[in-house]
Amino acid sequence: MGEFELIRNYFAAAPCAQPGEGVALGIGDDCALLSVAAGEQLAISTDTLVAGVHFPDVCDPFLLGQRALGVSASDLAAMGASPLAFTLALTLPQVSAEWLEAFARGLNTMAQGCGLRLVGGDTTRGPLSLTLTVFGTVPTGKALTRSGARPGDLLCVGGPLGDAAGALPLVLNQRTTEASTTQALLTRYWSPQPQFELGIALRGKASAALDISDGLLADCGHIATSSGVRLLVERDQVPMSDALLRFFGPDAALNAALSGGDDYRLAFTLPPSWLAELQAAGLPVFVLGRVVEGHGVALIDALGQDVTPSTRGYQHFQETR
Missing domain, CATH: 3.90.650.10 (PurM-like C-terminal domain)
Structure with a gap:
């Protein structure tokens, strides 16, 4: 199965890839065209998920499709954005019709639940990884950011x-x-x-x-x-x-x-x-x-004493000693 047949069979035909509000042109041309209303800003975020790092090397592809988009779309929610569209760059070690069918179903399930439309992407051969870019809209000047917290909040x-x-x-x-x-x-x-x-x-x-x-x-x-x-x-x-x-x-x-x-x-x-x-x-x-x-x-703690643990979270490229 060639790249374009793969895209056509498993992604372009999915319900989440059909035309909808805010999408002037979807899959099929060199670029998608998104419509943003006057007084709105476009919110954009990209996430890459790699097998063995962000998910097990062997896992249910339906669940992986759900997780990949849910993880990426969460960035839009964090900015107060309304969901609009997404793209998918999919790197596969081999082509499996069964795997692709299940993955596409999971992706579509999350996309429709979130109100996101698939508008493009890419496929290539290599170690399994997924890169998703999500697009949303937010009224100008109303996006939530990390920089506004003040004492007393x-x-x-x-x-x-x-x-x-x-x-x-x-x-x-x-x-x-x-x-x-x-x-x-x-x-x-x-x-x-x-x-x-x-x-x-x-x-x-x-x-x-x-x-x-x-x-x-x-x-x-x-x-x-x-x-x-x-x-x-x-x-x-x-x-x-x-x-x-x-x-x-x-x-x-x-x-x-x-x-x-x-x-x-x-x-x-x-x-x-x-x-x-x-x-x-x-x-x-x-x-x-x-x-x-x-x-x-x-x-x-309840007495106001600092009990902060040494481990605070996950970091990529953290050096081990």
Whole structure:
């Protein structure tokens, strides 16, 4: 099967690749054409996922298709952007019709759930890797960034943390547990749901935001650095699911929530005056700390003592000693 036949059979014909609002021209020409309304800005983000680094070398291609797009689309939610379109560059060691069919179904499932349309990309031969570029729109001047946090703001997250990190022993077949716990944790790993509703609701309210990919403490460090402030995370307020606590126990569950990564929940700073309105609207807003003067990120106990662990999250190219 040639490259263009592969694209035509498994991607160009997918429901998520059909014309839609905001897409003037999709797959088939040298470029896609996207329409952006007056008063809107285009938000763009690119992620690369590599076999053996971001997902197991051998895994269900349907689940991989879901995860790849969900991970990438989460960046749009973190900016308060509305989803528009995406491209896919797919590198394959070999062509398997069965693998491609399942992967395309998973990709399409997530795309339709997110409201994203496939508008182009590339395919080539080599070690399995996926590069996705996602596009969204946000009203001019309303994008959420990492640089606006101020002393007095609350530090919040969009839901329980650590489930995806807790799922890793299950993904790697290192442990087993009861079916309900397995399903809850694996769903958070393989099918992360970008928090578009929350991100859009935070426009004009949150002072800074990002999505958690490398661990709460590590990623909050980006807000602290960009905003020139210090973030205090209250250990006893970190939200965790019952499934994670059952599977890991309280200490290991907390470590997963703080530094495990792959949560793809939003972390954001919020002036206290907005809290009641957002929670009354039924949005997932969990307060776990506050912004103060200073720099960096600290985990504190109930007495206010610094109990920050040495491991804060995942870093690519980290030197080992």
